[in-house]
Amino acid sequence: MSADGDRGGTLLFFPAALLVMVVLAAVTVDFARLHLAQRQVDDLAAATANDAVTVGLDVDGLRSGADYRLDPGRVRALTATRADRAELPAVVSTRLTGARSVAVTVSAPVPLGFSRAIPGAPRRVIVRGEATANAHLR
Numbered sequence: 001m002s003a004d005g006d007r008g009g010t011l012l013f014f015p016a017a018l019l020v021m022v023v024l025a026a027v028t029v030d031f032a033r034l035h036l037a038q039r040q041v042d043d044l045a046a047a048t049a050n051d052a053v054t055v056g057l058d059v060d061g062l063r064s065g066a067d068y069r070l071d072p073g074r075v076r077a078l079t080a081t082r083a084d085r086a087e088l089p090a091v092v093s094t095r096l097t098g099a100r101s102v103a104v105t106v107s108a109p110v111p112l113g114f115s116r117a118i119p120g121a122p123r124r125v126i127v128r129g130e131a132t133a134n135a136h137l138r
Contacts, residue, residue, distance in 0.1 A: 025035045025112030033124060035121040037110040039130035040101055049104040049133035052094055056102065057135075066138055069099040079104075 056075035062068060075094055083092040088108035096102050107128045115121040 023118065026117065030112045030115045033113065034110055034127065037088060037108060038127045038129070041090065041106045041108050041127050042131070043129075044082065044086055044088075044090060044092065045104045045106040045129040045131035048079060048092055048094065048101055048106070049131040051082070052078055052102040052104065053100065053135040062070075067099070070096055070102060070135075070137060072096060073133045075102060097132065098134075101132060102128065103132045105130050 008056070028078065052075045053070065055078050056070040056072075058066070058069050058071035058074070061071070075096065079092050079094045083090055086092070088110070089138055090106050090108040092104065092106050094104050101130075105128070107126055109124045109126050111124045116123055
């Protein structure tokens with residue numbers, strides 16, 4: 001049995017354990033937020049690249065008998081539309097890598113909610129996604 005002087009010893013450890021649990025929960029929530037943002041950025045890049053090789057078709061050139069190629073103006077307009085409709089404040093950039101292919105890069109800042117309480121932790125993280133798409137004729 002314990003003596004009367006040892007009573008309440010575990011009571012001192014409880015606040016420290018609670019603090020550790022709160023910090024771990026905060027880090028978990030922030031990592032989940034980063035993971036979701038990374039998926040959103042990757043999806044936005046893939047969707048923009050896919051749409052760029054279809055919507056970006058140079059219709060006038062195709063009707064005049066030229067081969068399938070992308071119109072840079074149409075691709076830029078699509079990119080601006082996608083950036084405006086993004087769930088995150090994303091920066092979307094495209095570059096034509098060939099007559100039928102496009103590469104898309106998306107970057108977005110993700111604010112961290114709970115990690116601000118941890119000394120030295122960043123307030124936001126930039127996530128980045130890339131995708132390419134090629135138009136294949138059948």
